[in-house]
Structure formats: structure tokens, C-alpha cells
Amino acid sequence: MENRTVFVTGGAQGIGRAITLACLGEGANVAVLDIDGEALEALTLEAGAGDRLMSHEGANSDEAAVTTAIATTVERFGGLYGLVNNAGISRNRPVEELSLDDWLTVLATNLTGGFLCAKHAAPHLRNAKGAIVNMASTRAFMSEPGTEAYSASKGGVFGLTHALAASLAPDVRVNAISPGWIATENWQKPSRRSEPHLSAEDHAQHWSGRVGTPNDIAGMAVYLLSDLAGFITGANITIDGGMTRKMIYI
Numbered sequence: 001m002e003n004r005t006v007f008v009t010g011g012a013q014g015i016g017r018a019i020t021l022a023c024l025g026e027g028a029n030v031a032v033l034d035i036d037g038e039a040l041e042a043l044t045l046e047a048g049a050g051d052r053l054m055s056h057e058g059a060n061s062d063e064a065a066v067t068t069a070i071a072t073t074v075e076r077f078g079g080l081y082g083l084v085n086n087a088g089i090s091r092n093r094p095v096e097e098l099s100l101d102d103w104l105t106v107l108a109t110n111l112t113g114g115f116l117c118a119k120h121a122a123p124h125l126r127n128a129k130g131a132i133v134n135m136a137s138t139r140a141f142m143s144e145p146g147t148e149a150y151s152a153s154k155g156g157v158f159g160l161t162h163a164l165a166a167s168l169a170p171d172v173r174v175n176a177i178s179p180g181w182i183a184t185e186n187w188q189k190p191s192r193r194s195e196p197h198l199s200a201e202d203h204a205q206h207w208s209g210r211v212g213t214p215n216d217i218a219g220m221a222v223y224l225l226s227d228l229a230g231f232i233t234g235a236n237i238t239i240d241g242g243m244t245r246k247m248i249y250i
Contacts (some may be wrong), residue, residue, distance in 0.1 A: 001226060002027035004128075005077040007070065009060040009117060010087030012039035013192075014184040015135065018214030019084055019221045024049045026222055031073040033066070033117075034087070035059050039189040060087045060113030063120075070120050080124035082225045085114035085157075086135045090150040103149045110153035111160065118164055118174075126171040131225050134161045135217075136176040138240050154178075158236055165234035173233040175224045180240025182212040207242030 006023045010016040011032035017039075023030050024047060031054040034040050040055040047053050054076060058065030074080050088110045091102040114134055125132065137154040139147055158176055165174040183196035196211070203210045216239055223229055224237070238244055 001082075001222065003029070004081040004130075004225075005029040005031065005073065005079060006082035006084060006225060007031045007033065007073055007080060007117070007121060008084040008086055009033045009113060011084070012036055012043045012055075013188045015179065015182060015187070015214045015217045016084070016086040017043060017187050018218035019086060020053075021047060022215070022218035022222045023082075023225070024052060026226075028052070028082070029077045030054070031056060031069065031077070033058055033060055033069045036189065038191065042189045059109070060085070060117055061108035063116050066113075066116045067120050070117070070124070074124055079128050080121055081128040081130040083117055083121045083125060083130075083132045084135070084221055084225075085117055085132065087113055088135060088137075088153075090147070092146045092150060094146050095148050098146075098148060106149035107153050107156070110150070111156040114157060114160060118160075122168060122172065126168065130172055131229070132164060132168075132172060132174040133221050133224050134164075134174070134176040136161070136178040136236060138178050138180045138238060138244050140178060142244060161236065162234045169233065173224075173229070175229070175232055175234070176236040177217060177220055177224070178236055178238045178240070179217050180212060180238070180243045181206070182214060182217060184214055187214045205243070205246075206240075207246065210241065212239065212241055 011020040012034040033056045037057045056069035136157040139151045140154040140158045161176040185196045
């Protein structure tokens with residue numbers, strides 16, 4: 001990833017922060033678009049990446065913010081090789097209590113934002129023969145009660161991924177990652193950072209023997225962005241410690 005430029009949405013906290021740091025660690029330039037200015041400041045201070053890290057405060061669902069952030073990123077670094085559509089939110093509640101505003105807000109961030117970033121990054125990614133990584137979820141394929149907006153949005157990300165892979169081929173590879181249970185408490189901004197409270201039972205229910213960490217996802221994101229994944233496109237990679245393959249009897 002040396003000297004390549006990657007644009008990461010929601011890259012200041014959680015899984016996005018791990019992806020940002022992993023890309024920086026592989027020598028990439030990284031531009032982060034995030035709505036949380038405090039988290040962006042903390043990331044800049046803690047990453048210690050100097051001019052290789054660029055911050056944009058704004059929402060991925062705001063087309064003006066997306067176009068400005070991508071344009072200034074390309075102007076500063078001379079191009080754009082990778083896009084990671086990571087920003088995501090949830091509004092989990094009983095379906096009878098889920099407001100239309102909450103439904104639309106979740107879809108705007110989790111799905112529409114990915115479309116907007118892909119749309120405006122596409123010309124630059126084509127020039128660079130680059131790659132897109134979209135953050136889906138195991139909730140695209142299995143659900144718990146009260147997750148209609150989140151599950152629907154992540155199912156949409158899965159569909160958007162293979163549609164973009166078709167539309168941008170052969171110049172740009174497009175893949176998705178579907179994380180399972182990932183403990184992100186200690187990957188938040190300092191004012192919200194804490195150690196995860198996980199029981200032995202939490203870990204034991206995974207075939208891997210443990211709950212996932214943001215680095216488990218970041219490693220795959222870097223791989224999918226790299227030339228090592230040059231024959232992978234339109235795919236969804238599930239990283240969940242085996243949970244979606246585990247048979248559960250009641």
C-alpha cells in the first residue's frame with residue numbers, strides 16, 4: 001500500500017479507526033471522513049502519521065461534503081486508489097416504534113452514503129485501477145428482533161457491492177466484509193474509550209474461542225485493497241468466528 005491513497009468513512013472510531021491505522025501502517029496515505037470532530041482530532045494526535053493522514057469532518061450521506069472531501073483528498077495526494085465505506089449507525093427498537101425518520105437516517109448513512117462515495121470516487125479509482133471495500137454485516141443474512149433498519153441497510157450494502165463490481169469492472173475491484181460480534185469499546189475516542197466487558201460465555205460461543213476485535217476486520221480490509229486480492233471482486237467475506245455457521249438448538 002506504499003504511497004497509495006485510501007479514503008475511509010467513519011474512520012475515526014471503532015472498526016474504521018483500526019482500518020485507518022492499518023492502512024497507515026502499510027505505508028498508505030489515508031483521508032478520513034467522519035461526523036465526529038473530537039474523534040478526528042484524537043485520531044490525528046494518536047496516529048502520529050503527519051502529512052499522510054487527512055481529516056474531513058462531515059457526513060457520508062451529505063453529497064456536498066463527500067464531493068468536497070474527495071476532491072481535496074485527490075488534490076493533496078495526487079489521486080485516489082482505495083475507498084472503504086465503513087461508516088454505519090443503528091436505531092434498534094421494536095418495529096412498531098421505529099419511526100420513518102430513524103429508518104431513513106440508518107439507510108442514509110449505511111447504504112446511501114456508500115453509494116455517494118463510490119459514485120464520486122469512481123473516476124479516480126478507475127484511473128488508479130483501485131479497489132472498494134464496503135462494510136456489510138452478518139445482519140445482512142441473519143437477524144435479532146428490532147433490527148429492521150440496520151439489517152435492511154446491510155443487505156443493501158451486499159447488493160450494492162456486487163452491482164458496483166459489475167459496473168466498475170475491470171478497472172475497480174469491489175468487495176464487502178461482513179463482521180460478526182466485534183468488541184469496539186477500546187477503539188473509541190478517549191472520552192468514550194473503555195475496556196470491553198466480555199464473559200467466558202461470550203467468547204466460548206464462537207468457534208474461534210473469542211469475540212472479534214477491530215484488527216480482525218482491518219487485516220482483511222488491507223488485504224482486499226492490496227494487489228494480493230487482485231482476483232477477488234464481487235465477493236462478501238464473513239468474519240464472525242464461525243457464528244453464522246453454528247447450529248443452535250432450543
